[in-house]
Amino acid sequence: MESTRHPGGNYFWEQQYNELLSDAQAASSLLAHQMLGYITLPNQPADGDTVTFTINGTAITLTAKTALSGVAGQVLRGGSAAAFAGNLIALAENPQFTTSNGVALTTANQQLLSYLGFTLVGTTLYIYSLNSSIWSPLTSFTASVSTAGDSYSAQTMQLFVEPGNYWLNGTRVSFAGGATPTVTAPVSNPRIDVLTIDSSGTLAWTVGTENASPSVPAYPANKIPLIELYNVVGETALYDNFNQQAGQGYINKDIRPFIQYPLNPTALATNLVPDSAGGRDLGTSGTPWGNVYAQNLFQNGVGVAAAKFGGTGADGALSISSGTTTLNLSNAFLTTKNYTSISITGTGKLAFSNPNANGSIIILKSQGNVTLTSSSAPMIDASAMGAPGGASVTSSSSRTSGNPGTAGITIFNKTNPGNGGNVSGNAGGAVSTFTPAVFSAIQKYGPYLFVGAGAGSGDSVKNASNNPSGVGGYGGGCLVIECGGSWNFTTSGGISVAGQNGGNGSLGGGSTNADAAGGGGGGGGGFFLGLYAALTANTGTVTVSGGTGGTGTDGGVVGENGGGGGGSFATAGNNGQLTGNHGSGSTTKDGGDGATGISVVAQNTEFS
Amino acid sequence: MSENTNSTGITGIEVAPPIVLELKCSCGKVCGTLTWPASTQVDLEKAAAEHVTVCDDCQSKK
Ligand SMILES: [Zn+2]
Ligand SMILES: [Zn+2]
Numbered sequence: 173m174e175s176t177r178h179p180g181g182n183y184f185w186e187q188q189y190n191e192l193l194s195d196a197q198a199a200s201s202l203l204a205h206q207m208l209g210y211i212t213l214p215n216q217p218a219d220g221d222t223v224t225f226t227i228n229g230t231a232i233t234l235t236a237k238t239a240l241s242g243v244a245g246q247v248l249r250g251g252s253a254a255a256f257a258g259n260l261i262a263l264a265e266n267p268q269f270t271t272s273n274g275v276a277l278t279t280a281n282q283q284l285l286s287y288l289g290f291t292l293v294g295t296t297l298y299i300y301s302l303n304s305s306i307w308s309p310l311t312s313f314t315a316s317v318s319t320a321g322d323s324y325s326a327q328t329m330q331l332f333v334e335p336g337n338y339w340l341n342g343t344r345v346s347f348a349g350g351a352t353p354t355v356t357a358p359v360s361n362p363r364i365d366v367l368t369i370d371s372s373g374t375l376a377w378t379v380g381t382e383n384a385s386p387s388v389p390a391y392p393a394n395k396i397p398l399i400e401l402y403n404v405v406g407e408t409a410l411y412d413n414f415n416q417q418a419g420q421g422y423i424n425k426d427i428r429p430f431i432q433y434p435l436n437p438t439a440l441a442t443n444l445v446p447d448s449a450g451g452r453d454l455g456t457s458g459t460p461w462g463n464v465y466a467q468n469l470f471q472n473g474v475g476v477a478a479a480k481f482g483g484t485g486a487d488g489a490l491s492i493s494s495g496t497t498t499l500n501l502s503n504a505f506l507t508t509k510n511y512t513s514i515s516i517t518g519t520g521k522l523a524f525s526n527p528n529a530n531g532s533i534i535i536l537k538s539q540g541n542v543t544l545t546s547s548s549a550p551m552i553d554a555s556a557m558g559a560p561g562g563a564s565v566t567s568s569s570s571r572t573s574g575n576p577g578t579a580g581i582t583i584f585n586k587t588n589p590g591n592g593g594n595v596s597g598n599a600g601g602a603v604s605t606f607t608p609a610v611f612s613a614i615q616k617y618g619p620y621l622f623v624g625a626g627a628g629s630g631d632s633v634k635n636a637s638n639n640p641s642g643v644g645g646y647g648g649g650c651l652v653i654e655c656g657g658s659w660n661f662t663t664s665g666g667i668s669v670a671g672q673n674g675g676n677g678s679l680g681g682g683s684t685n686a687d688a689a690g691g692g693g694g695g696g697g698g699f700f701l702g703l704y705a706a707l708t709a710n711t712g713t714v715t716v717s718g719g720t721g722g723t724g725t726d727g728g729v730v731g732e733n734g735g736g737g738g739g740s741f742a743t744a745g746n747n748g749q750l751t752g753n754h755g756s757g758s759t760t761k762d763g764g765d766g767a768t769g770i771s772v773v774a775q776n777t778e779f780s
Numbered sequence: 781m782s783e784n785t786n787s788t789g790i791t792g793i794e795v796a797p798p799i800v801l802e803l804k805c806s807c808g809k810v811c812g813t814l815t816w817p818a819s820t821q822v823d824l825e826k827a828a829a830e831h832v833t834v835c836d837d838c839q840s841k842k
Contacts, residue, residue: 322785480829487814488814488815488816488822488827489815489816490812490814490831491811491812491813491814492803492811494804494811494835495809495811495812495838496811497811497812497832498832499804499831500829500832513817519836520811520812559818604814635802
């Protein structure tokens with residue numbers, strides 16, 4: 173409620189005092205204002221001890237009594253210093269009433285006391301003027317106490333802050349009221365200071381910089397600002413805003429926030445920071461927030477979006493309508509691209525180069541649609557991005573065995589290479605074996621990813637000429653496409669993770685009957701995984717075949733051995749063959765074919 | 781910059797164009813694009829080095 177204005181020196185109905193009390197309780201919390209000084213009353217007075225207020229030159233004596241006898245100004249000394257202080261302020265604030273703790277003052281003294289305000293904090297009685305610019309009856313004040321150890325101190329360079337309760341950084345503080353630190357007058361120019369209170373209930377000044385036109389210093393963080401104080405050179409007292417005096421400092425602004433500074437739930441102009449790293453939660457498991465909207469989210473410093481299905485979009489929208497765009501894999505084990513969308517149309521094609529020494533994993537993430545309608549077959553070519561085949565050999569004397577291919581190694585899987593062409597065996601790569609390497613970045617697909625293994629090369633027999641054998645084919649690569657939008661794939665053979673064909677053996681110039689060269693095996697087929705959020709069409713097909721083994725040749729006397737085909741995940745590569753005695757110029761396929769790989773295209777139901 | 785129409789349909793507000801990297805053959809033919817929203821910070825040099833393009837004509841002459 174808001175009470176009507178009451179002129180000083182009048183009597184009021186009790187109802188009106190209740191109105192004033194209500195106003196004061198609501199408005200005075202942490203109110204900083206002018207003060208005249210304070211009386212410390214730590215000692216219980218003896219019977220007959222006095223407290224004297226001298227107002228406008230008139231001494232008003234309040235006398236401590238063990239028992240009241242009806243003499244104006246008597247105050248019951250009570251059972252303790254605190255009890256007496258309580259009785260004293262009760263009479264000082266309500267001098268018109270006689271109670272069991274005090275005897276009413278004369279009418280003239282009642283009026284003089286009404287010029288003052290009082291607040292008791294413990295046993296310290298703070299006294300302040302109620303003067304304003306339109307009503308300033310108080311012209312002078314001092315006080316004294318007769319009790320030993322008790323005293324009055326005039327203090328006009330401090331302000332008094334009324335009691336109040338507040339929350340600051342999760343701490344509830346009950347401030348009992350008290351004086352600020354003493355203000356030092358500026359030296360050569362005006363200055364604005366900011367008064368704050370912290371979570372320990374400690375009042376402090378943030379002192380501004382002197383300037384002819386002083387500016388307000390920044391409010392310190394983690395404290396509640398209370399007032400801005402305007403100081404002038406030569407000031408000896410600090411006044412209320414409504415009672416400014418020439419040449420003296422005054423409260424320029426009451427800046428008590430209604431809600432704890434700096435928390436403003438509608439428009440934060442500052443960072444929202446916890447009091448310790450990792451120490452506070454936003455919501456709880458039982459009471460979570462609803463939607464969280466943010467431009468970026470980080471977990472332990474890493475962008476959360478990076479782990480999201482469909483990726484971050486950081487690599488932009490990829491659109492290829494003709495020609496061949498080649499992504500250099502730079503021999504990396506894993507290459508991840510984060511597109512916002514992928515569109516390969518017209519005659520466009522996306523190819524790859526420089527696979528890893530044990531085969532490469534390629535992950536193409538798309539936040540939006542993946543449109544694969546190009547006539548190029550394949551339009552995405554990850555064939556031969558698996559493990560390398562064995563290099564061609566050229567014997568320098570009699571027979572030299574071919575080289576084995578290289579194993580395809582991914583996260584949990586190892587595909588086995590084909591053996592090189594050899595008189596004692598030309599085996600293809602066996603079925604995949606488990607290998608326990610762990611790479612957390614793509615662990616979500618980890619158990620399924622594999623690349624095709626490399627095939628072996630053929631052997632070479634020299635009699636008269638140098639006869640290079642066929643090279644083993646590379647295994648097929650591992651390609652994953654995350655489609656966060658709609659999947660539209662319509663081209664037959666439009667994606668390939670095929671193994672590479674083996675090379676052919678050939679006879680050098682001047683060869684004789686006893687020269688021979690085997691063909692290389694074909695690389696093992698790789699793996700394709702396409703996961704989409706929505707489906708437009710999936711009539712396209714993915715080529716996962718192993719490479720075809722190469723042909724061998726000889727002069728009709730000694731046979732040659734083809735290399736074994738590379739293995740894949742679920743199937744073994746085919747063995748190379750020993751063939752011979754064709755007669756000069758004829759060839760026979762003797763390299764083993766690579767094993768067939770795997771393709772899966774499915775709606776994403778696992779990853780968010 | 782010309783006057784554009786933003787997504788809310790209000791004319792007169794200048795809308796920054798997207799960032800476009802042309803996927804261009806060495807002969808000059810543009811075969812595709814990489815496109816980012818205007819507000820993105822992009823390392824265009826890196827993106828260009830990663831996406832090497834050869835056009836169909838140059839590919840068939842090889
Ligand atoms: Zn033969
Ligand atoms: Zn070209």
